[in-house]
Amino acid sequence: MKNKKSVSKKTRAASLESALGPLWKYYADTEVREIFINSFDKASAERKGKLEALPPLFSSRAAVTALVKNLAALPGSVSRRPGGAAGKVLELRLADLTKVTCAEGAAYQAVIISKMPAGLPGWAELVRHGCLPEEGKKLFEKILGEMKSVLVAGSNCSGKTTLMDILANGLPAGRRVVAIQGDSGLALRHPAALCLDASSDEEFVELLRSADKFLPDYLVVDSLDGIGAPEVVRAMRNGLAVIASCHAESALDALKRLEYMYLSSRTSFGLDEIRSLLASGIGYISFQERAADGKRRVTELSRLDGYEDGRYLLTPLLKYNYETGAFELTPAGKAALA
Template identity: 30%
Template sequence: MISSEPEHEVIERQITKRLMSDPEALSGGVSLEVLVHRAVREEAPLLGRQASSELTRRILANVSGLGPLEEMLEDTNVSDILINGPGPVWIERRGCLEQTEVELDEASIMQFVERMIGPLGRRVDRCSPIVDARLPDGSRVNVVVSPLAVDGPAVSIRRFGSRQLSLSEFCSGSVCDLLVSAVRERRNIVVFGGTGAGKTTLLNALARAIPPTERVITIEDTAELKLGLPNMVRLEVRHENSEGVGSVTTRELLRTALRMRPDRIVVGEVRGSETLDMLMAMNTGHSGSLSTCHANGPDDALRRLETMTLLGDTDLPLSAIRSQLGSAVDLLVGVQRCPDGKRLVTSVSVVDETGGDVSASPLEK
């Protein structure tokens, strides 16, 4: 690794500034890597090979990539990269938050934001101060700028590890066997937990118990699921473009999925009125479907599903919604993140409907 001596930082800054201010050189016939390598040799001819290569890599990241964020994105132990405005960058590594030595000013943050979302046809500015997008590597990025972000642009990048966790890493053998049997017996399952608890990761692990002979349609706000099934279609919500048109919602994709001859439908997360469509799909021959929602416990998950269903343009009474919910959802599986960063299944509950009400009874805890 190159040392952090000031002269190296000065050289890095000078070459980066020179190349960024010379668009003709960047668009010429010579590759950017060759240009940077030449510049490093000119500015620091006595630099050793390893230090020179490291300096070249950092300048390339500054000019064409995400600068110091590149190294964080390449670290497989980093799950979240958090920028709270000008100042230090925070990361979550192995489940624990830590402050890095990297500090960014507002201009650098906005430059990196533009590089992330520009190629995706998205924009963020005072008129459109919030944007969600998916990077080419599958990472999910959320950006909030002024006037909503008071202290400067806030950026949250959620990375998804290349290693897929097995179900046995979430729970004991008996619970694992119970959940595998539930999936294979085509029980409808909703995974619940807090933000960052591991809901999507657990959903991935559960879905790997689906037989390869079945056709599965996945619907997600941001494509994260990696099920590895041979007969699968992945659908992703499309947000409105810079002109405010062209959006395709989860609800629309659910209705489309029903016309695609699915054996099972997997909805990454239900957040609103699409909950009713999901429950109706579960009740109309698409058993074995899976989804997630934000909730703190099984009873809270049921109330959340009720509330989200009521958000839709429906005149169904609460009793009818509870009837749908009671007959649609078979199991509620809770997951949480422990202080050491490990994700664990905290409860498995069966959904019961009695006397016009729905409740969750624990099977395993």
């Protein structure tokens, strides 16, 4: 008798191959991470961190529209429109956690397919590929054990979601994890994880406001970009340990962006009050970048020790030295591991 899981997996693969059509060749290539369609006659793929042009794959706009419809119709596919039912942007997450972002208007048509890496990475893979040193791994493990909130910041495509996955999946099995996500591709395999997928920005905020009712030990939020900042900070202030991510150009820039998001929510708090709230809620900030060679690294890990005299008290624990090409553990980092 054939294994049902094996048959189901083969059936899903066949359906995906049929839905992708001319893209399947590139999707099945393990060295390709992302596929970009800028118009029906212009496409490219990222292979090993480098972008390469693809030959014409579609004959018309209608063919690209059919591709999106076929992907949305796949079993296990989840879709959402961030701008509401009439929005021009459609986000899909396929059964294998591949993320598909589509936009179509009178003068444009674009599709981005971001594959989930085969075999979910862990700490060992990050260390082996030079994304993080062994000391950095130990620091993160110590932070998780302290039940402190962590803000994972970084530039676009720098590997924030991968680090979020590793942090959340590395929590003790006895901890309850609640993940609230919109368009991200978190691949949580923690035995006590509850994943709540929001189908709109409004639902995302509503779930954040009710997060404590799901009784989490850790709340995982990916990602804070324009919405949800006040709700996440409130959760931190209420004693929840939070792992959240946001786009930023440095650890300090991440805090500045959260300030702006908070102010944009029409809060009654002043800037100094918001900064105090952030400093009392966030325990640590990691920052990562994607280098010109395509490699993604955690280039800074800092502890947020408070807010005084108009400035955040950020204490670096780990830094990446671009001149030497090596990670450096600071005195504070060494003391934290002692």
